[in-house]
Amino acid sequence: MSHLDQYLHNGELGSVLLIDKPVGLTSFDVIYRLRRWHGVVKAGHAGTLDPLASGLLIICMGKETKNLHRFSNLDKEYVGTMELGIQTPSFDMETEVSERMDVSGVTIDGLKSIFERFVGRQLQMPPMYSAVKHKGKPLYKYARRGKILERKPREIEIRELVLTGFAPPKVEFKVLCSKGTYIRSLANDIGAALGCGAALTALRRTRIGAYTVENAVTLEQLEATKKANEPRSEEANDYRIPA
CATH class of the missing domain: 3.30.2350.10 (Pseudouridine synthase)
Structure with missing residues (x-):
């Protein structure tokens, strides 16, 4: 199991991911893929992006979903x-x-x-x-x-x-x-x-807020991480926000 998989499966810890959403997907589509790929049950996003828009989407998972407002209220x-x-x-x-x-x-x-x-x-x-x-x-x-x-x-x-x-x-x-x-x-x-x-x-x-799309991960990168099943601790830290 990769470092990212271990992190996403750790429901006790909870986590926050910075995602670079592509054009064509709804914000819920992104959450659905995370759930399907990594078995994440509890997840939510802090600010919807329209399907025709791309860019930064903050996803809260596990216990961190209770802190969605922390990100939703930001500029x-x-x-x-x-x-x-x-x-x-x-x-x-x-x-x-x-x-x-x-x-x-x-x-x-x-x-x-x-x-x-x-x-x-x-x-x-x-x-x-x-x-x-x-x-x-x-x-x-x-x-x-x-x-x-x-x-x-x-x-x-x-x-x-x-x-x-x-x-x-x-x-x-x-x-x-x-x-x-x-x-x-x-x-x-x-x-x-x-x-x-x-x-x-x-x-x-x-x-x-202070979180930029330059520090976000794409869905392709997430999927590749899961398929490769390799430790990627350093890369994961680039788009995770400490709980």
Whole structure:
């Protein structure tokens, strides 16, 4: 049994892993694979990533699941790309483009000015395509049936919002925000403020608090570790957080 297997099987100890989630998987898919590969029964994640997003996912296992809030409440950092001139029901590319608009009037100075307006505390409306519950059901289940429900805006804080690239209609950015912030909604709101619409086309979470994706392990590495069945103590320490 490898060092990693021994660690994951030690339910008395509990553990925390930094995972670099790939595009295409849900956050629960990652937990399911950990359970299947290593026999982990109790596990949870500290902050959902959409299937179309990649990057840092903090997984708590065993006794450490009681400390999920310790990580969930931390600020998150993302890098992303939005496309101006389009709108989708989900605010990203999970759903088809529903409207196209002209972006010829958007300038880099105008974009920077709009970005500045979105820094600070604000109320943000959660998207219909989200896991926010309404009468016990996630909103996305209503959205997939074509229903649009009234939602309550939530207080969030955008601590930093930096324009890192502009090649119309593509806009690249970096954002540091509080928990509960929907970057899809941020992109949609920026598009509305510009008057041309926008949808998120790529998103990667790079940091949660002081924990960075550079110190995370991929699912491929985890699977290879299990298959190789070799001691990998040094490598495991790179993406484990001490309990």
